[in-house]
Amino acid sequence: MKQFTWDFYLKPTVLYVDDNILKIEDFCLLLEEHFNVETETSSSEVLKRIAGKKYDAIILDVLMPKIDGFALADLIESSACYNGCPIIFRSSAENPDISKRALTHGAREFLSPYIPNHEYHIR
Template sequence: MTGNLPKILVVDDEIDNLEMMEGYLSNEYEIATVSTGKEALEKVPQFQPDVILLDILMPVMDGFQTCKILKTSEETKFTPIILVTALSGKEDRIKGIEAGADEFLTKPFNALELRSQIRSLLKLKQQHDLLLEERDTAQK
């Protein structure tokens, strides 16, 4: 993670959801918001988020497709993704797991649950980043 605050990219086609997430998280994290899967794919390389909150139900490219693309990319395959969705069926969770999602959050969600999932995934990402750093140092 770079900078002082961990970075979170929020992807949702509903402006109210983007504002709500930003309100919940902006005190603890650097937040960037986009409203489509395509915008998310364009934003990720420059923003380099530590966690991505990704809505599933979006026009053109849904969250499943966006997640799958991010998880098959060498640069972003270890970036934690939380699928945020109104869908709660078992099939949707399976589809999300197959796309590479790390966690699920069902709308309407609890702010405490959101924060704890983010903290948990950030710990894992920090450990992963540290291992890569140590490996790279050892190879020099």
């Protein structure tokens, strides 16, 4: 029998949106010790997901098909279901214009591929 733990209830819950399953799996491994991580691969499903749950943060991949992370952030922020949690952009692209646009777009943080893994656990 699995032992009950309060850890699940004490950890912040984040929604990570990325169209690449491998990036989702790798990134979740970095976060799962300190966060409850829920994932979504379809940007069109995100609004349905936030309608049913309140998140402590939303992490959006910038380069996604159909709706990019910036347009998705605008849709989330204009939704009546959005609780005002931080929206964080993430991209593996080595383009300084993307990070500049993310930070001027109102993101609290931009996660680049150059952040050392241990820094994801700093609260």
